[in-house]
Amino acid sequence: MDWGAIFSNSVVWIINPETIAYALATVGLAIHFGYGGLLNFGQAGFMALGAYGYAISILTFGFPWWAGILVGIAASVVFALILGIPTLRLRADYLAIATIALAETVRLLFQTTAFDAVTNSADGLGGYHESFRAANPIPKGTYGFGPFTYNETDWWVRIFGIFLLAVALLITWLLMRSPWGRVLKGIREDEDAVRALGKNVFSYKMQALILGGVFGSLGGVVFALPSAVIPGAYVPSLTFFLWTVLLLGGAATIFGPVVGSVLFWVIMAFLSNLLPRMVEAGLLPFMSNQQANIMRFVLIGLALMLIVIYRPQGLLGNKKELTFNAR
Amino acid sequence: MPADTNTTRSTGLHVGEIRPGVPKVDPIIVADNVTRSFGGLKAVDVDHVEIPRNAITALIGPNGAGKTTFFNLLTGFDKPDTGEWSFDGTSISGVPAFKTSRMGQVRTFQLTKSLAMLSVLENMKLGAKGQSGERFFTAMLPWLWRKQDDEIEQKALELLKRFKLDTKQDDFAASLSGGQRKLLEMARALMSDPTLVMLDEPMAGVNPALTQSLLDHILGLKADGMTVLFVEHDMQMVRHISDWVIVMAEGRIVAEGPPDDVMKNTAVIDAYLGSHMDTDLGVVTGRIETVATPKKEKKS
């Protein structure tokens, strides 16, 4: 077996745009769930709004790329308000079901043929890259070393994504060590107690929902930057993968989402390189190549179960600061 | 400091003949026609009640009398079917809980709500009002709130010392004992400099060693100029620290008056004997010994 290729094909995922996008969206989830106790299962909806907001404002309205990002952010703020007003007063499991349903509504509206002229329905959108690439300060050429060798466009996407991620992490870090973060964590523990202390719990939950949603939409933008926007990508499974990433790293930690995302994608890439080769080498006689790929998703499901049961605080989390309080 | 209740007891709180709903000289809370029903059952049905200012008022009654529901209504944690009430002269009926708290009316809970995964000090600091660092954009700029946060921390440390929790300041609140959590919850409520402290069964589940300290603290609140309204089951405790007692049964206020008079009231005895003769009135729980009072008048 070609271990060199397997290894290099896997490590490149450390800084792939998908990894960065997942990390960004998961930082948002960490604010929702890890710090605020909000069971948001609609993060894929926020990502879709970021991606479509970006692509549509460029393709249909001719906006520059940065304005496209702002449109994506604005869309996610509006969505957070629509999502939050009816649901933030509800118990955790109701919130989960309501958020997943609204995120699906968003996806179906992007996918329907009714708005084909703008969304291109199921086929999705592409070809919006010109403005972003024109802003690339890196001269033409190939840079990097070993498996991390990319042209100027690929580097620009990665560097910009990492920049956004760094900003999101900085904001999260600043907020969570502030009195604002203290109130949010208090709400996670017991919202009635915080209410009795004179804090407007609903307002804080809404602020958290909006902030995490904005990070989700930025994740969607980074997801869209290198390739295309396809509605089939923003299914509930995407949200579940983000939850796996979140719980893998540690829900109430600053760097947990980054660690989780890197691990998630590197392991996925490793398996997608390793398993087919094992099949070819006859080591997995009962499996076809496609089955080997499907196997990875079975493993994600099992991993999610095992983490929640055996290590709910994640890899970086403090055992004492579990985020699952019985409600 | 032994609880010398007799010297501090306030008298002359009411105006006119003592009866349920009697007007007070200086009421802090005035409630009218407050009702709340759960599926046909009227949990609270209060025609009129006034809570005297700068006094310790006990709200007693058998289980299911509607005491906690009434508490929840007054503090905005539950919505009534009908009714109006005011706090400090301002109507607060229908005002959400966080706003009544900001106006100076803080409460604690029957089942303690310490924030388990926050440290004791963080719990305390959360109680302070008007923190600029709790606003979203200011929060990201530490130099704008650092100074205020330090002041709050000083105040928190002083209160923790008073409540003898200062050695625990960096522990998670989850690691405290039940009684310590009650103390923490009370201390946290004081962080906001309230005018009215509403305690929902402050003694429930507290071990006898801490009872005395809790009683002293409640008396201390009054000495500091605050008004206390508390729900309690234990009649001995009620007798020792309260200036005024209001008795609820089946949602209604059946009697009120100074503690010694209320204990003799037949309506009260009926209310207790009617539903809970075995547990409530005059039952001497372990904690009473620490108050060191003669146990006469049991079943008066």
Add this chain to the structure above:
Amino acid sequence: MVPAQRSRSLVKRPIMLLFAVLLASMAFAMTAVTPAHADDVNTDKYQYVFSGNVKYNDKPLAGVEIDVSGNGYSATVKTDEKGQWSVGVPEKKKYDITLVESTLPKGVIVSQEGNDRLTISEKGATIEAEFGLTDSKSVNFFLGQGVRETVSFFDQFVSRAINGLNFGLMLALAAIGLSLVFGTTGIANFAHAEMVTFGALMALTFSVILVWPIWIAFPLAVILTGVLGWLQDVALWKPLRIRGLSIVQLMIVSIGFSLALRYVFQYFYGGRTYQLPDTGSKKIQLLGPIALSVTDMVSMGISIVMLLLVAYWLQRTKIGKATRAIADNSSLAATSGIDVDRVVRIVWIFGSALAGLSGILWAYFRPGIKWDMGWQILLLIFAAVVLGGLGTAYGALVGSIIVGLLVELSTLWIPSDVKYVGPFVVLIIVLLVRPQGLLGRRERIG
């Protein structure tokens, strides 16, 4: 399954067990097919191509619109001067090809004769087309003289309402299990979707792959789904309850379990759509605008009988009463001497079996069986359950029928590819004004 390990790994063991059951029952399954990917519409982009020729009296008709849709994909073409059209599709699957009759010359319609499997709708005539051995398939419509019959709004309303009722009844079968499991254990069980799929896949395995008669195959499939429910409780949920996981944790475990099971299904059955025997039988015109196929009628009959049995069970039997008592107040029920564990186990078994049955019925309604079919309606089931009131059996029934009607009737006004949006919007509105659901009690959401 090493007995020596039993004390250590509470979860690995149950999963192994489930795997073993799945492996055994799927051993006859066909090999995998590529998972679904929706993509572009062009013929040069996809290798699978539908094409055809539109002619009337041997003269080609230009500008006739043809819609191709299915499997989350849709495309529209117009015939050229030669009357020819072709459309590339992303998957080698079944698609609906619709000729838009309003684009035909006056007096010309798609004739009912000579066309195989033709359905006439407001829009036009639709043929369900499938690829054979090759990657291309020609689809031709036979045209004839005639006046287009437009179906009146009332007739459409009635026929869709009947469809919606049918859909609602099968949703109810699945929803009752979900709601009762929630009521008795507090788990919002996402893996319930996979019970729906499992029922259908087992029915497929026995009736199509093993070619057993359906009166053996289908009951066996339902029973096996019940067994899977029992295994789940014994091997996964009960140990986790004892371990003291919070309801949020349990919910996420169920999501992980749902993901894993779904891909296990895809592992064995691949990404294609299968059909049960006698799918798509002819519609019989009944009263006025009501037209139902025999399978529709049988399916509705089975749903109604099963729902009545469930109602009887809840209302009259000791276990049923105990179930309602636990859903109402679990700790009170436990202190009054009800064996909560036993009731919960029975709820898992029957809830899953009902879900499996609804999966078989839905396979006829959809039509087709696919590895993620249950997942496609899970949110509708949840919407139904929340609408009616989480934890209440009758609420689930009422909620399901509302959702079923909403889905089908909403297509009178909105495109059918967003028909699932209606229930979600209603769900949000209900949560806003009556969060406890239609039949739930206010205290529930405490």
